[in-house]
Amino acid sequence: MGTLFDNVIFLSAATGWLVAQILKTLIHMLFTKRFIAERLIGSGGMPSSHSATVCALATAACYTHGADSFEFAISLILALIVMYDAMGVRRETGIQSKLINEMLEAFADMGRPELTTDEKLKEFVGHTPLQVLCGAILGILIALGYCSILL
Numbered sequence: 060m061g062t063l064f065d066n067v068i069f070l071s072a073a074t075g076w077l078v079a080q081i082l083k084t085l086i087h088m089l090f091t092k093r094f095i096a097e098r099l100i101g102s103g104g105m106p107s108s109h110s111a112t113v114c115a116l117a118t119a120a121c122y123t124h125g126a127d128s129f130e131f132a133i134s135l136i137l138a139l140i141v142m143y144d145a146m147g148v149r150r151e152t153g154i155q156s157k158l159i160n161e162m163l164e165a166f167a168d169m170g171r172p173e174l175t176t177d178e179k180l181k182e183f184v185g186h187t188p189l190q191v192l193c194g195a196i197l198g199i200l201i202a203l204g205y206c207s208i209l210l
Contacts, residue, residue: 067119067123067205067206067209068120068130070205070209071115071116071118071119071201071202071205071206072115072202073112074205075108075112075114075115075116075198076108076115078111078197078201079106079107079108079110079112079194079197080098080099080100080108081099082105082106082197083098083104083105083106083108084098086105087104101181102185103153103185104190105189105193106193106197107142107145107190107191107194107195109142109145109186110138110141110192110193110194110197110198111194111195111201113134113137113138114138114195114196115199115201115202115205116134116138116198117134117135117137117138117202118202118203119206120135121134122202122210123206123210138195145186145191146185146186146188151185153181153185154185156180160180163179
């Protein structure tokens with residue numbers, strides 16, 4: 060009997076997340092010229108680690124069990140929901156957070172400390188369609204690589 064770390068579906072999904080998080084951190088560092096450790100585990104940014112994870116999961120499930128399997132069906136529906144949510148509600152939350160943070164800065168500049176807070180809202184929450192697409196492609200490629208090597 061194998062372990063979880065012998066499971067190509069799990070390994071594909073976990074590697075999809077890990078690679079996306081590392082790429083996200085490197086891309087953020089390239090543009091900002093500073094390393095922010097939170098990007099290694101944080102949400103939002105390019106590429107979408109959520110998309111990479113669920114697309115690797117679905118691709119490995121399809122490769123392993125076939126397109127007609129319940130494993131693939133469940134993982135595909137999960138992937139579609141996660142990617143839709145990343146581009147929808149979560150993206151809107153990030154846009155609203157950015158706007159509220161700008162308003163709080165404006166209130167502080169006007170000398171209205173009662174309308175400000177020391178904590179900024181998290182702006183990296185959701186994803187653009189391009190970030191989701193890049194994450195999806197990354198996850199699919201990682202799963203195909205794992206499956207072709209390990210199976």
